[in-house]
Amino acid sequence: MAAIELRNVRKAFGMVEVIKGVDLEVRKGEFMVFVGPSGCGKSTLLRLISGLEDITSGEMLFDGKVVNALAPSKRGIAMVFQSYALYPHMTVYENMAFGLTLEKGKDKEEIRRRVEKAADMLQIRQYLDRLPKQLSGGQRQRVAIGRAITRDPKVFLFDEPLSNLDAALRVATRIEIAKLHEGMHDTTMIYVTHDQVEAMTLADRICVLRDGLVEQVGTPMELYEKPDSLFVAGFIGSPKMNFIAGDKAAAFSCATLGVRGEHMEIRPDGIWEGTVIHTENLGADTYVYLEMGQEEPVVVRIEGAAEYASGTVLRVSPIEAKVHRFNEAGKPVR
Amino acid sequence: MAAIELRNVRKAFGMVEVIKGVDLEVRKGEFMVFVGPSGCGKSTLLRLISGLEDITSGEMLFDGKVVNALAPSKRGIAMVFQSYALYPHMTVYENMAFGLTLEKGKDKEEIRRRVEKAADMLQIRQYLDRLPKQLSGGQRQRVAIGRAITRDPKVFLFDEPLSNLDAALRVATRIEIAKLHEGMHDTTMIYVTHDQVEAMTLADRICVLRDGLVEQVGTPMELYEKPDSLFVAGFIGSPKMNFIAGDKAAAFSCATLGVRGEHMEIRPDGIWEGTVIHTENLGADTYVYLEMGQEEPVVVRIEGAAEYASGTVLRVSPIEAKVHRFNEAGKPVR
Amino acid sequence: MATETLGATAVVPKRKIVSELTQQRARAARLFLIPMLIALAIVAGWPLLRSIYFSFTDASLTNLAGAEWIGFGNYLRWQVLDSGAVRYRGLLVDPNWWNAVWNTVRFAFTSVAFEAVLGMIVALVLNAEFKGRGIVRAAILIPWAIPTIVSARMWSWMLNDQFGILNDLGMRLGLLSQKVAWTASADTAMTAVLIVDIWKTTPFMALLILAGLQMIPKDIYEAAEIDGVHPVKQFFKITLPLVRPALMVAIIFRLLDALRIFDLIYVLTPNSAATKTMSVLARENLFDFDKFAYGSAMSTLLFLIIALLTILYIWLGRVRFDGGDR
Amino acid sequence: MTASFDLWKFTKWVLFYLLVAFIVVVSVFPFYYAVLTSFKSGTALFQINYWPTSFSLNNYWNVLNTGSFPRNLLNSIFVSSVTVLLALFIAITASFALSRVRFRGRGLLLMTILGISMFPQMAVLAGLFELIRFMGIYNTPWALIFSYTIFTLPFTVWVLTTFMRDLPVEIEEAAIVDGATPWVIITRVFMPLMWPALVTTGLLAFIGAWNEFLFALTFTSSNDTRTVPVAIALLSGSTQYEIPWGNIMAASVIVTVPLVILVLVFQRKIVSGLTAGGVKG
Amino acid sequence: AELSIVSGDTGTGLEFLRGQLDKFEADTGHTVTIVPMPSSTTDQFGQYKLWLAAGNTDIDVYQTDVIWAPQLADQFLDLTEAAADIVGDHFPSIIESQTVNGKLVALPAFTDAPALYYRKDLLEKHGKEVPTTWAELEATAKEIMDAERAEGNAEMWGFLFQGNAYEGLTCNALEWVKSFGGGQIVEPDGTISINNEQAAAAIDMVAGWVGNISPEGNLAYMEEESRGVWQLGNAVFHRNWPYAYSLGNGADSPIAGKFDVAPLPAGDGPDARSAATLGGWNVAVSKYSPDPEAATELALYLASAEVQKERALMQSNLPTIEALYDDADIAAGQPIIPAWKEIFQNAVPRPSAPTQAKYNEVSSLFWSAVHDTLSGNGSAAENLEVLEADLTDLKGEAW
Numbered sequence A, B: 001m002a003a004i005e006l007r008n009v010r011k012a013f014g015m016v017e018v019i020k021g022v023d024l025e026v027r028k029g030e031f032m033v034f035v036g037p038s039g040c041g042k043s044t045l046l047r048l049i050s051g052l053e054d055i056t057s058g059e060m061l062f063d064g065k066v067v068n069a070l071a072p073s074k075r076g077i078a079m080v081f082q083s084y085a086l087y088p089h090m091t092v093y094e095n096m097a098f099g100l101t102l103e104k105g106k107d108k109e110e111i112r113r114r115v116e117k118a119a120d121m122l123q124i125r126q127y128l129d130r131l132p133k134q135l136s137g138g139q140r141q142r143v144a145i146g147r148a149i150t151r152d153p154k155v156f157l158f159d160e161p162l163s164n165l166d167a168a169l170r171v172a173t174r175i176e177i178a179k180l181h182e183g184m185h186d187t188t189m190i191y192v193t194h195d196q197v198e199a200m201t202l203a204d205r206i207c208v209l210r211d212g213l214v215e216q217v218g219t220p221m222e223l224y225e226k227p228d229s230l231f232v233a234g235f236i237g238s239p240k241m242n243f244i245a246g247d248k249a250a251a252f253s254c255a256t257l258g259v260r261g262e263h264m265e266i267r268p269d270g271i272w273e274g275t276v277i278h279t280e281n282l283g284a285d286t287y288v289y290l291e292m293g294q295e296e297p298v299v300v301r302i303e304g305a306a307e308y309a310s311g312t313v314l315r316v317s318p319i320e321a322k323v324h325r326f327n328e329a330g331k332p333v334r
Numbered sequence C: 001m002a003t004e005t006l007g008a009t010a011v012v013p014k015r016k017i018v019s020e021l022t023q024q025r026a027r028a029a030r031l032f033l034i035p036m037l038i039a040l041a042i043v044a045g046w047p048l049l050r051s052i053y054f055s056f057t058d059a060s061l062t063n064l065a066g067a068e069w070i071g072f073g074n075y076l077r078w079q080v081l082d083s084g085a086v087r088y089r090g091l092l093v094d095p096n097w098w099n100a101v102w103n104t105v106r107f108a109f110t111s112v113a114f115e116a117v118l119g120m121i122v123a124l125v126l127n128a129e130f131k132g133r134g135i136v137r138a139a140i141l142i143p144w145a146i147p148t149i150v151s152a153r154m155w156s157w158m159l160n161d162q163f164g165i166l167n168d169l170g171m172r173l174g175l176l177s178q179k180v181a182w183t184a185s186a187d188t189a190m191t192a193v194l195i196v197d198i199w200k201t202t203p204f205m206a207l208l209i210l211a212g213l214q215m216i217p218k219d220i221y222e223a224a225e226i227d228g229v230h231p232v233k234q235f236f237k238i239t240l241p242l243v244r245p246a247l248m249v250a251i252i253f254r255l256l257d258a259l260r261i262f263d264l265i266y267v268l269t270p271n272s273a274a275t276k277t278m279s280v281l282a283r284e285n286l287f288d289f290d291k292f293a294y295g296s297a298m299s300t301l302l303f304l305i306i307a308l309l310t311i312l313y314i315w316l317g318r319v320r321f322d323g324g325d326r
Numbered sequence D: 001m002t003a004s005f006d007l008w009k010f011t012k013w014v015l016f017y018l019l020v021a022f023i024v025v026v027s028v029f030p031f032y033y034a035v036l037t038s039f040k041s042g043t044a045l046f047q048i049n050y051w052p053t054s055f056s057l058n059n060y061w062n063v064l065n066t067g068s069f070p071r072n073l074l075n076s077i078f079v080s081s082v083t084v085l086l087a088l089f090i091a092i093t094a095s096f097a098l099s100r101v102r103f104r105g106r107g108l109l110l111m112t113i114l115g116i117s118m119f120p121q122m123a124v125l126a127g128l129f130e131l132i133r134f135m136g137i138y139n140t141p142w143a144l145i146f147s148y149t150i151f152t153l154p155f156t157v158w159v160l161t162t163f164m165r166d167l168p169v170e171i172e173e174a175a176i177v178d179g180a181t182p183w184v185i186i187t188r189v190f191m192p193l194m195w196p197a198l199v200t201t202g203l204l205a206f207i208g209a210w211n212e213f214l215f216a217l218t219f220t221s222s223n224d225t226r227t228v229p230v231a232i233a234l235l236s237g238s239t240q241y242e243i244p245w246g247n248i249m250a251a252s253v254i255v256t257v258p259l260v261i262l263v264l265v266f267q268r269k270i271v272s273g274l275t276a277g278g279v280k281g
Numbered sequence E: 001a002e003l004s005i006v007s008g009d010t011g012t013g014l015e016f017l018r019g020q021l022d023k024f025e026a027d028t029g030h031t032v033t034i035v036p037m038p039s040s041t042t043d044q045f046g047q048y049k050l051w052l053a054a055g056n057t058d059i060d061v062y063q064t065d066v067i068w069a070p071q072l073a074d075q076f077l078d079l080t081e082a083a084a085d086i087v088g089d090h091f092p093s094i095i096e097s098q099t100v101n102g103k104l105v106a107l108p109a110f111t112d113a114p115a116l117y118y119r120k121d122l123l124e125k126h127g128k129e130v131p132t133t134w135a136e137l138e139a140t141a142k143e144i145m146d147a148e149r150a151e152g153n154a155e156m157w158g159f160l161f162q163g164n165a166y167e168g169l170t171c172n173a174l175e176w177v178k179s180f181g182g183g184q185i186v187e188p189d190g191t192i193s194i195n196n197e198q199a200a201a202a203i204d205m206v207a208g209w210v211g212n213i214s215p216e217g218n219l220a221y222m223e224e225e226s227r228g229v230w231q232l233g234n235a236v237f238h239r240n241w242p243y244a245y246s247l248g249n250g251a252d253s254p255i256a257g258k259f260d261v262a263p264l265p266a267g268d269g270p271d272a273r274s275a276a277t278l279g280g281w282n283v284a285v286s287k288y289s290p291d292p293e294a295a296t297e298l299a300l301y302l303a304s305a306e307v308q309k310e311r312a313l314m315q316s317n318l319p320t321i322e323a324l325y326d327d328a329d330i331a332a333g334q335p336i337i338p339a340w341k342e343i344f345q346n347a348v349p350r351p352s353a354p355t356q357a358k359y360n361e362v363s364s365l366f367w368s369a370v371h372d373t374l375s376g377n378g379s380a381a382e383n384l385e386v387l388e389a390d391l392t393d394l395k396g397e398a399w
C-alpha cells in the first residue's frame, strides 16, 4: 500500500551522527532488504521509518506525503524488533493479539483465528499460553514475528527476524515470509538481515548500508555481479570475495582484482601459486585458504569434500569472465 | 582443563521436562558444538553445565568429580548468554573488565590490555565508554563475547554468540574464536549455534539435540556423511537434504532416499523428472526447486547463476555414491 | 529553586521536526499532569502561600483577619538602644531556634543513615527466597503499621525507667548495669528518640528498597554468578547501583519526614531541649503560644532549610531526573 | 562434595534464619508486648511480663463497644482506600509523563512536587482548615481524603516516576507500534510490570493515611466521621490523667490486624523478574 | 436547638456528661451532641484555638481548663449577665480566675487540687508521722526508703512527683516555690517575682532529691508514670491529683487501703505554707455559636449546683460551690471531698490571669528553667535569673 521515500534523512544521537543523509526509495509492494556491517545504522533507519525515532533532518515520505511527523500508529506499520521487545507479562497469545485487540471492531473469534494461524505457521501453537520468559531464544523471536504478522499493516519492518532460528526453521520461516509477501502484493516489506542467503533469496532489491550511508541499491544479482564498490563486492557473497592487489592485479590492469572463492579453480596450470594454510569442510563445499602474499589469505571454494594438508602448494586460476576489477578509489573498472 | 561428563541428566521446569536424559562426554580441550531445532534444549543444557540451573536428576561431572551442586562461580566457566545479560549500568569497558577486576593480583594495566585486545578483536574499541543501551544489537552481542573471552576460564560456553553479526564480522570472529581455542589447548568450549558453517568449521565434534535428547554426536564429517538418522541428515547441511520416498526410493531399495541438493545433477539423461517451481539465486550458487511428487519440493544446487522459468521440466539424477538410504524407522541402511 | 541546573532538562537541540508521536506524548503528558497539578495546587497552594504570607505579618491565632504586614520583622529586626548598642531580635538570632535546627538535622541524618543501612539489610533478607517469606514481610511492616500516636506512647511505656520492659530486659541480659531513665535525661533522650524512630521507619525504607530490588533484571545476576562475583561484591557493584534510584527516593522521603519530625518527639520527650525539633518548636509557637506569625516564620524557614538540604542531597547524590524516556 | 562444603552451606543457612528471626523479633516484640498488654488490666499493666499471665478479652470488648469504634474502623478503611486509589490513579499517569516524556522543566516540576512535602503539617493546618470549610466538606470523609493528598501524592508520584524510569524502552516502543495510546501503555503494559512498585507505594501510602492523626482530628468533629487513630487517642480512662493502656493496646491490635492482612494479600505481588524475557540486550 | 459541646473528658466522665445532657435535653427540648477530644490538654488547646480562629460554628460549648480563660477570652461570650445570679455561690477565687478584663469567660464546672499521697502502712511500720514540711518529708522518705531497700525491696523510692518538662511541672514547681514563700512566678499585678532566694531554695531542694529519694526517671514522669510506680507499691510518698485516690483503692491495686492523702507539705522561710496548684474545668460559650442563648443555658446548667453535686458523687470531682462541701450526701458518698476542702483552700492559681495570652509561654519558660535545674544544668539561682530576664523580655511593655 505504501511507497516509502527518504530524502537526505539524517539522524544524530546527541553529538553522534548515525544516519548521515540517506536517499532511498522503496517501491510499493517491494521487498527491500537492508544489509551492512554491524552498527552501520540499519536498525536506526528502520526505527526512523517506523516513526519511533524522530529524524533529525531530511524528509520521509509515504506514498508521496511527508510523514516526518506522523505517529507510528498512523503509519500502518508492523515491526519485529531486533531485541524482540515482547510484553513480559503477557502470554504468547496475548502478545500476539495485543495489537489486534486495540483495533476497534475486531471480534474475538477473528483475533483468535489470526493469532492461531500465525502461531501454526511459526510452529509455536503449543506455547500460546506461556510467558516469554518460559521460552527459548528462538521461540521468543518467533513470537515477535508472530506479533507483527497477525496485524495487517501496509509496511512490515523486520529487524533480523530469523537470527535465532535453526537452519530448517529459518528456511521454512523465510519461505513463509516470502509467501506472505506474495499474498499481499501491496504490502511493502523492509527487512534487515545479516544472512546472505536471506538477503539474496528474499529481496526484490537490496540496500547496502555503510556507516550511515547508502552504498548501493540494486537487485541481488546486480549487487553480486556488478558491485559498485570494493565494499559492496566484499560484503555480498560468502565467503567474502578475495581481493588481490599488487602485481597480480596489475596483470589484469586494475588496482585491485576481486575474485570470489567459487570463481577460482585449482588446476596445475593455474596462474597463481599459493600455500594451503587451512581447509574448512562444510560438507557440500570445502574452503581452502591459500597464502598468496596478500593481506588476507585467499579462499577457494571447492565443491564437495577435499583434503589438502597445510603447507601444500597449489596453483589456482580465476575464471576470467567472473573477475571484478577495481581502481585505486575502490570503484569498478568496466 | 576440564572434561565434562553428563550422565542421564534431566531437567524439568514444573511439569515440562525439557532435558530428557542426556548422556554426553565432552573431552578436555575439545570444541563441542550443540545444534538442534529451536527449543530443543540447547540453552538449557548449557545453563545446566554452567550451574545456573540445577539439574533435576542425573549426574554432572567435571574432570570426574560430581559437580551437581557446585556453584557456577566455582566451575571455572565463562559464558556468552543468548540474551547477552549485559550489566546495564556499566560501560562496555566495565562490562568486559568486571570479571577480571575480581580476580586477585590482576593489576589495572594487565586488565586494560586484555580488555583492549578483546575489543580490538571484536572491533568495538571505539565503544568502550558507551553504555549497552547506546549500542546496536550486534555491538551488544560483541560485548557479551568480549566479556567472556577476556577471562581465562577452563570452560567456555557460547550461546549463539554470532547470530547478530554480519557475514564478514561473523567470519572474522569465528576465526578468532577458533584461534582462541587453538591457543588454549586445555580449554573446553561448548558452542551453540544455528549456523551450519559455524558448526562445521569450528567443531571438533557436533552434538545434535532433538527435543531434549542427544540424537547423534560426531565429527562434522561423520554427521554430514554418515548421519545416524533421517533427523540428523535433514538437520545437517544447507539446503536441507532432499528426502525422496515411494517408488523412487524403492528403486534404491530403501524407504527414504536422502540426496543433498549439491549431489543432484541436472542432465538430459536424469533418472527423475521434475517441474521447476522456483529458483533462488544466491550468487555463488542457484537453488532450483523442483516439484517431483514428493511432500516437499526437491532442491537442486547448481554452481553459479542459472535461470529456469517456472514450469520448465527438467531431468535430474542423484550422484549415486553420495545418496543416503534410510529404512522405515528413519535409520540408515548401510 | 536552582533546579534547572540539576541536569533536569538536558539541553536538547531545537528540533525542526516535532513528530506527532512526540506531540501526542506531550499532549498526553500535559493531560496526565494536569489532574495532579490541580490537586496539588488546591490542596497545598493556598495553605502554603498563606503560611508564608503570615510569616511576614504580626498575625495571632485569635485575630488572623487583623494581621498586619511587618516585613521581615519575624525573621530579624533590630533596635538601637540608647547606649548606641544594637539589639537583634527575631528568628534568625533566636538561640532556641538554632538549637532546634541542630537537633533536627542531627536527628534526621543519624536516623536516616541507620534506616538506610538497616532497611537495605532487611530488604535483602526479604528478597531472598525462603519459606514463610510472606509472613515475615507482614511482620516486618508492623512497626510502620502501628499508629505513631500509639507506638510512641507504647515506647515511652517500654522505655520507662521503673516498669519499662526495656530496662528490665537490659538488666536481665546484662546489657545495662542500672535502670536508665531514657527519656528523662538529656544525654539519652536523643538516643531514645532515635531508637524508636529507627525501629518505626526502617520498614518503610525496607519495603521501598525491596520493590527496587525486585525490579532489577535477574539475568545479570546470572552473568555475575558466571563472572564469579562474590556476593558482597555483587551487592556493591550490581545491586547497589541498580537499586540506587529507589534507595534515593526512599531516602529523600525519609529525610523530608525526619526533618519535619514531630509526633514522636511530641509524645516521647515533648519539652526536652535536647530533642526539641523545628516542627515541635513551630507547633508550640503556632498553637500553644500566642505567636502565630512567629510560628509561620519558623515553618517557612523550616521549609527553606529542608529545601536547601534536599537540593544539596539531590546534587551530591546525583539523583537523575532523566532516563527511561524516549 | 566434601563435608566442609556442606558445613558451610549449613552455617549459612543457620545464620540466615538467625538473621530473619532477629529481624522479626525486633520488629514484632513491641507489638507482641502490646498484645500482652491488651489482655491485662488494672495494676497488672505496670508489671513486667514476657509471657501471657492472664487472658481476658475485656479490653477488646470495651473498645468495640464504647464509642463508635467499629464505625471508625470503617471510616478509616474508606478514607485510606479512596485516598490511595485516587493517589495511585493520579500518580501513575503523572509519573508516566514525568518519567517517559521529555519536556522542559521536568526536573523543576519534580522538585516543586517534592517541595510540597517540605512544609510541616502544622503550618498548613490553619489554611487547609479554611479551605475545607470553604468547600463545605468539613466533618466528612472527603475532608480527610482531600487533605491526605498533600502527603500521599508527592510520595506516590516520586516513587512511581523512579520505578517507571527503569522499564525497558523497547517494550514501550513495541506498544507504540502496536497502536497503543499512552493510556493503554500505562494501564496494560506498564502497570502489570510495576506491581512491586505499585503495591509498595500503595501499602505505604495506605498506612500513611491510616495512621494520620492531626488532620483527622482537626477536620472531623463527630464520632461518626472520625478515623481510628483519633478514636484511639479518644480512648480514655475513667479520669483525665489515667491512660487506659489495656484498651489502647487492644485498639492498636485491632487496627494493625487489617494492615497485616493487607500486606499478606498484596505482598504476593511483590515478586521479582516481571520484566524477564521481554527484551534481549 | 441543636447544640454541640466539645469535651476532652474521659471514659466515665463522658458517660457522666452524657447522663447530665440527657436530663438537660429532657428539660429543655434542646438536643446536645458531644464531640469528644483527646484527653491531652495541649492537644485540646491547639485544636480549640484553631477552630475558634477559623470561626467554627459547629461547636457551641467548650470545656476549658482553668488557665485558658485569658488566652481564649476574645472568642467566648461574656457570661457575666447570664450568670449574675449564681456567681456568688462559687468560690470567688475560681470566678476570678475565669474573669478577664471584667468579662466572665467561662463558668466553673469543678475544681481540682493535688495532695500528698502517703503510705499509711509504711509510716506506721517505721513509726513516722505524716510530714508537714518538705524537710520532714525528705527525711522520712529517705529513712523509710533505705529501710525498705535493706529489707529487699530494691525498687522502693521515697517521693514521686511530675517532673517531665510540661505544664505539670509548672504546677509542681509552683507548689514548691509558693510553699517556700517564693511567690507565684508572676504576681497578680503582673510583676515578675520568680527570681528570689526562697524560690531558688525550693527548687534546689527538689534538685537534691533527684536520684536520691526520687528516681532519675522522675524527670520524665507525667501523672500516669508516677502513678504507675506508686501504685505498684514502690513509693512512700506521691504527689498527684484526686483521681489517683480511687484508682489506688481499686480492687486489683496492691496498695488498696494502705494509703491516705494529706495536704502537700510546707517549705520553710518567712511565708512558708502548704500550697496546692489550682486545677479544674469550666464551660464556655463560643462567640460563633449559631444559638448563643441555648448554648448559654447549657453552660449554666453544667455549672449548676445540681450537676456539681452529681459530679462530686459520681466522679469525685471537687465542686466549686462552697455550700456543697457541707452537703450531707456528699459527705456520706465521698468522704474524701470535705477533707479536700482544706487542700483546696490552700490552692494557688497559676499566673494565667496576669500573663494573659502569653501564659503558655511563661509556663514553658518556667518549667524549662526548673527542669534544667532538676537535671543538673545550672543552679536554681542561675536559671531563675535567666528566667527573669526572659520573662521580662516576653512581657515587653505589658503582658
Ligand SMILES: Nc1ncnc2c1ncn2[C@@H]1O[C@H](COP(=O)(O)OP(=O)(O)OP(=O)(O)O)[C@@H](O)[C@H]1O
Residues within 6 Å of the ligand: A133, A134, A135, A136, A137, A138, A139, A164, A166, B013, B016, B018, B036, B037, B038, B039, B040, B041, B042, B043, B044, B045, B082
Ligand atoms: N522457564 C521455563 N519454563 C518452561 N519451559 C521452559 C522454560 N525455559 C525454557 N523452556 C522450554 O524449554 C525448551 C528448551 O529451551 P531452550 O532455551 O533450552 O531451547 P534452545 O534449544 O536454546 O532453543 P533456541 O535455539 O530457540 O534458543 C523450550 O521448548 C522452552 O520453551
Ligand SMILES: Nc1ncnc2c1ncn2[C@@H]1O[C@H](COP(=O)(O)OP(=O)(O)OP(=O)(O)O)[C@@H](O)[C@H]1O
Residues within 6 Å of the ligand: A013, A016, A018, A036, A037, A038, A039, A040, A041, A042, A043, A044, A045, A082, B133, B134, B135, B136, B137, B138, B139, B164, B166
Ligand atoms: N542511543 C544511542 N546513542 C548513541 N549511539 C547510538 C544509540 N543507538 C545506536 N547508536 C549507534 O548508532 C549506530 C547504528 O546503530 P544501529 O542499531 O542502527 O546499528 P545496526 O546497523 O542495526 O547494527 P546491528 O547489525 O549490530 O544491529 C551504532 O554504532 C550504535 O552504536
Ligand SMILES: [Mg+2]
Residues within 6 Å of the ligand: A042, A043, A044, A082, A159, B136, B137, B138
Ligand atoms: Mg540492529
Ligand SMILES: [Mg+2]
Residues within 6 Å of the ligand: A136, A137, A138, B042, B043, B044, B082, B159
Ligand atoms: Mg537458546
